[in-house]
Amino acid sequence: MKRLSIQSNVEQIRKNLHDEIIVAATKYVGSDQIRTLYAAGIDTMGENRVQDLLKKQEELTDLPIHWHFIGHLQTNKVKSMINRIECLHSLDRIKLAIEIQKERNKPLDCFIEIKLTDEPLKTGVLPSNLLDFIRSLEKYDIIKVIGLMGMAKADGSVDEIRANFGLLRHLQRQVESLNLSYAPCHYLSMGMSQDYPYALEFHSTHLRLGSILFRSEENDV
Numbered sequence: 001m002k003r004l005s006i007q008s009n010v011e012q013i014r015k016n017l018h019d020e021i022i023v024a025a026t027k028y029v030g031s032d033q034i035r036t037l038y039a040a041g042i043d044t045m046g047e048n049r050v051q052d053l054l055k056k057q058e059e060l061t062d063l064p065i066h067w068h069f070i071g072h073l074q075t076n077k078v079k080s081m082i083n084r085i086e087c088l089h090s091l092d093r094i095k096l097a098i099e100i101q102k103e104r105n106k107p108l109d110c111f112i113e114i115k116l117t118d119e120p121l122k123t124g125v126l127p128s129n130l131l132d133f134i135r136s137l138e139k140y141d142i143i144k145v146i147g148l149m150g151m152a153k154a155d156g157s158v159d160e161i162r163a164n165f166g167l168l169r170h171l172q173r174q175v176e177s178l179n180l181s182y183a184p185c186h187y188l189s190m191g192m193s194q195d196y197p198y199a200l201e202f203h204s205t206h207l208r209l210g211s212i213l214f215r216s217e218e219n220d221v
Contacts, residue, residue, distance in 0.1 A: 007039075022213075026056065046070035066086050088100075090149065107143070113125065114168060124150065127167065134180070145180075145182065148188060148190075149190065168202070172188050188203060
């Protein structure tokens with residue numbers, strides 16, 4: 001069967017968007033596909049693994065890509081990569097904030113990762129602990145909390161997914177209403193290939209899309 005191109009996929013997705021940012025989740029693709037994405041108008045790439053981030057950056061130095069880190073970040077990996085990204089989507093603990101403060105040479109835009117479900121493999125700040133966590137970040141002046149990030153239940157029903165995203169939106173507005181200079185919290189990083197239409201219902205600003213950018217017609221029959 002004829003395969004859809006990355007360009008066609010991007011155009012189809014953008015029909016549903018306004019000014020939301022597509023953060024291409026490039027965990028499973030190489031530099032050639034990232035080049036194709038860039039040519040299709042996607043200039044923000046999100047990596048999950050530090051070693052892959054560094055490797056792909058070296059291979060793509062000629063492109064003015066905005067590099068985001070969207071995976072769980074170990075503190076012992078911070079030094080090697082924290083000055084190589086524009087945004088971190090997974091700030092989830094004070095130990096990580098301390099290490100970023102130590103190693104980063106200019107302010108870093110960060111999303112706080114929120115644990116929205118009881119799935120054991122998912123990480124993040126519990127909703128009930130969010131406000132205390134936000135307040136504890138005030139002394140780390142290198143960190144700017146621009147928003148919240150979260151993942152809906154992997155095999156959740158539509159109602160469960162909407163409830164997860166609705167909670168994240170509620171928490172974001174709660175933090176935003178505090179009017180903290182170090183945590184303006186205007187943005188929401190939520191929605192992946194399988195559930196991004198629901199994330200849009202709750203005003204997601206950053207969509208972390210992977211497989212949907214590379215799908216083919218065979219996948220849709």
